[in-house]
Amino acid sequence: MSVRKSHRDWKIPRDEFLKRFKANYQDPYFDKFKDTIDELAEVSYKVYLEARKSPKTQKAGEGYQDPDYELSHDWIEAKKAILKAQKEFEEGEEQILLISASHRNDHTCPGEISKSFRLLEIAQGILEEEKVKFETLDLSELSHEYGKKIHPCKACVSTAMPLCHWPCSCYPNYALGQVQDWMNDIYPMWVRAHGIMIITPVYWHQSPSALKLMMDRLVCADGGNPDPTSTKGKDPEMAKKLELQGWDYPRHLKGRCFSLVVHGDTIGVDDAKSALSDWLEEMELIPTGNFGEIGRYIGYFEPYATSHEALDEDKKMQEEVRNATRNLIISIRAQKKQQLHSFIPDLKDPRPK
Numbered sequence: 001m002s003v004r005k006s007h008r009d010w011k012i013p014r015d016e017f018l019k020r021f022k023a024n025y026q027d028p029y030f031d032k033f034k035d036t037i038d039e040l041a042e043v044s045y046k047v048y049l050e051a052r053k054s055p056k057t058q059k060a061g062e063g064y065q066d067p068d069y070e071l072s073h074d075w076i077e078a079k080k081a082i083l084k085a086q087k088e089f090e091e092g093e094e095q096i097l098l099i100s101a102s103h104r105n106d107h108t109c110p111g112e113i114s115k116s117f118r119l120l121e122i123a124q125g126i127l128e129e130e131k132v133k134f135e136t137l138d139l140s141e142l143s144h145e146y147g148k149k150i151h152p153c154k155a156c157v158s159t160a161m162p163l164c165h166w167p168c169s170c171y172p173n174y175a176l177g178q179v180q181d182w183m184n185d186i187y188p189m190w191v192r193a194h195g196i197m198i199i200t201p202v203y204w205h206q207s208p209s210a211l212k213l214m215m216d217r218l219v220c221a222d223g224g225n226p227d228p229t230s231t232k233g234k235d236p237e238m239a240k241k242l243e244l245q246g247w248d249y250p251r252h253l254k255g256r257c258f259s260l261v262v263h264g265d266t267i268g269v270d271d272a273k274s275a276l277s278d279w280l281e282e283m284e285l286i287p288t289g290n291f292g293e294i295g296r297y298i299g300y301f302e303p304y305a306t307s308h309e310a311l312d313e314d315k316k317m318q319e320e321v322r323n324a325t326r327n328l329i330i331s332i333r334a335q336k337k338q339q340l341h342s343f344i345p346d347l348k349d350p351r352p353k
Contacts, residue, residue: 001244003159003236017045021177044177053173066229075228078167078184085188094332095133097193098123100140101200101211108144115298115311116199119261119321123197126325135189139210147180153216156239157223161247162231163239166224168217183217190221194332195257196285197325202264202272215279222283223249254284257335259292259328261321265307269295286335291327291347294320316350323347 012020021041030037054072061067088095102114120136127134141148154170156163171181190196200211207215225231231239258280262273273295281287296317299310311317327345334340 001240003240011049014045017048018042021045048175050175052175055174060229064227064229066232069229069232071228072169074172074184075165075167075169078187079226081184081188082167082191085191088192089194092192093133094194094329094336095135095192096127096195096197096328096332097135097137097189098127099137099196099198099200099211101198101208103140103143103208103210105138105140105144108140112308114140114201115263115307116201116261118308118311119199119263119318122318122321123199123261123325126322127329130326130329132329135193137186137189139208139214142182142210148182149180150183150186150210150213150217151178151181152213153219156234157219159236160239160243161223161249162225162242163234163236164220164224165228165231166220166226166250166252168220168224169228169233183214186214186217187221190218190253190256193256194335195259195328196280197259197261197328198276199261199321200263200272200276202262202268205268205271207272207276218253218283221252223247224252226250226252251284255286255335257286257288257292257328257331257340259288259324259331260294261324262295263298263317265297265299265304266301269297286331286340288324288327288331289345291323291345291349292331294324296320319350323350 018041021044022037025033025037054074056073057070058073058076059067060069060071064071098120100114100116100120102116104110104112104114105117106113117138117140120138124134124136142150151171153168156165156170167187168183170178171183172179198211200207203209206212225239225242230242260273260276260280262269262276264272273293277287277293287293294317296314298314298317299307302310326347330345331340
């Protein structure tokens with residue numbers, strides 16, 4: 001066993017760093033602050049060279065393998081939020097997480113809401129009728145909210161599973177400017193939920209990039225290491241040894257039910273739906289059957305300009321989304337009673353054939 005290294009220099013030249021830093025301040029409004037920006041740029045370059053990823057830390061304390069190891073303040077707060085959410089999951093009333101995965105909304109370039117968001121509102125209406133608690137996660141906020149980001153997974157898992165921490169410890173990385181990561185808010189939403197409903201369009205035969213970013217960053221929820229002190233942070237050699245001793249792959253989201261609504265306009269719906277379902281089942285979330293996984297075309301090969309009108313006319317799909325929501329509620333309640341394997345929901349199929 002060895003840790004493979006490249007010989008590439010990770011540092012970019014000072015001039016390139018300063019160019020990228022100052023690119024955030026192109027508006028003429030900032031011209032009168034030029035000296036201040038120049039000073040900040042130089043300080044930021046020094047932080048970059050010293051790789052000051054987590055400048056604020058504290059001792060891990062009781063409950064960790066190495067209580068004296070210095071853990072990031074950010075990670076500690078993220079872990080607290082997850083533990084609180086897990087307690088709510090175990091002790092609280094049933095709750096559903098509704099996710100709209102489209103990038104489109106009317107607060108940015110397209111100037112119009114997405115069909116995914118409209119379908120989410122249909123699902124939300126059923127939850128309100130049934131008086132079921134829910135949270136909504138609108139991934140289009142990445143495209144229009146200032147500073148909101150989901151940074152990419154760095155593939156720690158592929159070095160060794162224990163190197164992937166639960167929650168993710170790769171971010172924030174202040175030295176690289178990798179901050180304002182949304183995932184520390186998103187992890188507790190998944191943990192709190194007894195059921196997850198993902199409503200997504202198909203982009204180029206696949207899931208939208210915002211959804212895929214979230215999916216990749218949820219890898220730490222499936223086998224992730226809840227104790228970064230056991231690997232001294234990001235020590236790959238320690239993580240490899242720990243994995244080879246026999247890693248137990250804790251399933252941090254196991255037992256939650258899921259439902260899928262995947263829609264497109266030309267091709268790719270079935271493949272995208274199958275990939276999402278396989279991913280969720282691999283994390284040991286529970287599928288909710290035919291009523292719970294919908295793949296449909298809206299305005300098949302018709303103009304984009306009339307796609308909302310096509311959805312207006314597709315009453316059967318609207319009812320299928322309602323049924324998927326009802327079915328998710330039924331599944332959660334059956335799962336709580338340990339009866340999920342033994343029932344078929346009493347729902348009327350709007351497309352019997």
